Amino acid sequence: MGLLSLNLYALSPENCEILILQAGRGSFMSVLVTGGAGYIGSHMVHELRDAGQRLVVLDNLSTGHRRALPGDVPLVVGDAGDPACVTSTILDYGVNAIIHFAGSIIVPDSVTDPLGYYHNNTVNSHALMACAVACGVRHFIFSSTAAVYGMPETSPVGEDTAPAPISPYGSSKLMTEIMLRDTAAAHDFNYVALRYFNVAGADPKGRCGQSTPNATHLIKVAAQTALGQRSHLDVYGTDYPTPDGTCIRDYIHVCDLTRAHTAALAYLRDGGASQVLNCGYGRGFSVLEVIEAVKRASGSDFEVRMGARRAGDPANLVADAGRLPELLGWKPAYDDLETIVAHAYAWEEHLFALKAAS
Numbered sequence: 001m002g003l004l005s006l007n008l009y010a011l012s013p014e015n016c017e018i019l020i021l022q023a024g025r026g027s028f029m030s031v032l033v034t035g036g037a038g039y040i041g042s043h044m045v046h047e048l049r050d051a052g053q054r055l056v057v058l059d060n061l062s063t064g065h066r067r068a069l070p071g072d073v074p075l076v077v078g079d080a081g082d083p084a085c086v087t088s089t090i091l092d093y094g095v096n097a098i099i100h101f102a103g104s105i106i107v108p109d110s111v112t113d114p115l116g117y118y119h120n121n122t123v124n125s126h127a128l129m130a131c132a133v134a135c136g137v138r139h140f141i142f143s144s145t146a147a148v149y150g151m152p153e154t155s156p157v158g159e160d161t162a163p164a165p166i167s168p169y170g171s172s173k174l175m176t177e178i179m180l181r182d183t184a185a186a187h188d189f190n191y192v193a194l195r196y197f198n199v200a201g202a203d204p205k206g207r208c209g210q211s212t213p214n215a216t217h218l219i220k221v222a223a224q225t226a227l228g229q230r231s232h233l234d235v236y237g238t239d240y241p242t243p244d245g246t247c248i249r250d251y252i253h254v255c256d257l258t259r260a261h262t263a264a265l266a267y268l269r270d271g272g273a274s275q276v277l278n279c280g281y282g283r284g285f286s287v288l289e290v291i292e293a294v295k296r297a298s299g300s301d302f303e304v305r306m307g308a309r310r311a312g313d314p315a316n317l318v319a320d321a322g323r324l325p326e327l328l329g330w331k332p333a334y335d336d337l338e339t340i341v342a343h344a345y346a347w348e349e350h351l352f353a354l355k356a357a358s
Helices: 013-022 041-049 082-093 107-112 116-134 168-186 219-224 254-269 287-298 321-330 339-358
Strands: 030-034 055-059 074-077 095-100 139-145 190-196 199-201 232-236 251-253 277-278 304-307
Touching: 030 287, 041 055, 041 254, 082 095, 082 116, 082 168, 082 287, 095 116, 095 254, 107 116, 107 168, 116 139, 139 254, 168 190, 168 277, 190 254, 199 219, 199 254, 199 339, 219 232, 219 287, 219 339, 232 287, 251 254, 251 287, 251 339, 254 277, 254 321, 277 321, 287 339
Parallel strands: 030 055, 030 095, 055 074, 095 139, 139 190, 190 277, 199 251, 232 304
Antiparallel strands: none
């Protein structure tokens, strides 16, 4: 059909739907997962496949890993911000819903490279949304973040808290939320933006987990330290107004998070209105509590060094998570710090064994 030569902006949703039905695989409606070879995206892929959903993954593999995907799930290597690639993928696979994970997520990196973050997270999301609208894809689920709240004065934090991001990362995600809101007002297009709090854990079946070597997630860093891959673990700030002086965060198991996306997809397909929802459990744990949980799981008493605060770390960031189960019927299965840590540590042991064997 010469799909790559199509003029995206000349396509109407009606004409694009006809092309979808005419394309080779288009009679089977699929979910497009951008960034599906990454940490959360790969868990989403397994969740959808386990549920019998047809899907296709779009990932440029800059941080994702092909090995994280089931062998029978199609992978398109490309960028979510490439209109020709996205359009051909939508048409080839008959995509009627998009779950958008692709993006950059390291807060300190966003401070040193703001333009890179605005391009990767905001500009590319704009291009993806434009393709969705032009091709008549009506359902869109967006991977947002609690970083849009910045330094909230109260905790737990509800969705009605005024966004006040303090990093380009948070701002880039908030800009995408704004684009989604305005796009939904102008087109036949509904979305759910899920604001993640602290995502952790790994697939209980050991199929995938957090595989970024230099990840900054506390549980992963602590697990690597327990395995001797790091000499020590640094704690940033012990003088916060919390019971033990360290920051408190709301940790959500990655598989509970992907189930929230599945629930959001069902909600939109049932005609649900656009929503912005927090993803957390509504209770938090301090840095020191998490470290002790990792020590228990690993049986290792590794070195912990206390340091000064980092700029921009709120003392207490916990989700008001009531709307997610209320609207989507979502129920967590792994709402337990010990379970989250045990799954994360088992995955780190797996990676350590692979590295030792190579």
